[in-house]
Amino acid sequence: MNPSQGVILYGPPASGKDTVTSALTEMNPSYAQFARLKVGTGKSVGYRMGTADQLHELEAAGDVVYANVRYGNTYAIDRPGIDTAFAAGVPVVHLGQVDGIRALVDGYRADWSVVLLWCPRGVTERRSAGRGDSDTAARLAAWDATREDLDKNLGATWNLTVDTTASTPQDAARLIDQLLAQRAGAATA
Secondary structure, three states, X not given: OOOXXXXXXXXXXXXXHHXXXXXXHHHOOOEEEOOEEEEOXXXXXXXXXXXXXXXXXXXXXXXXXXXXXXXXXEEEEEHHHHHHHHHHOEEEEEEOOHHHXXXXXXXXXXXXXXXXXXXXXXXXXXXXXXXXXXXXXHHHXXXXXXXXXXXXXXXXXXXXXXXXXXXXXXHHHHHHHHHHHHHHHHHHX
């Protein structure tokens, strides 16, 4: 793999971003979920918890590549965090907004492979309830926002699209790994 390769997984809540990332990491430990900086409360697993002051310092230094607010929290992709992730291997960044994809692809120089993970709204509802989320209604609102985001950005380009109701996480991981291998081969040809 090219050391400057990264993966962006885009999709609505419960579309399989965490599960597919776990399958990628099991298949090849070079892959690792990028832990976004989270300012707020709630789930801390998979995030670097930070303070509003830390976020303001990053913003003042021009080191916030993208930030969004959802579920009453602020989530940021910061340049120092991405630098560290690339030094460790192949970062897998989870996003739920096309604007975030654009900001990352345009704002951080790397060979990004953009993967759309998709599942129907009812599947998000069942998966969210099944994993014990206390905010399933908010996740369904986020699913609706993701659908609107896709509809507004019909020209968005995906390097790969995976229906997570039809593919196992391991199959999705293999497809993503193959995509990165093909892109690395094309870059060296």
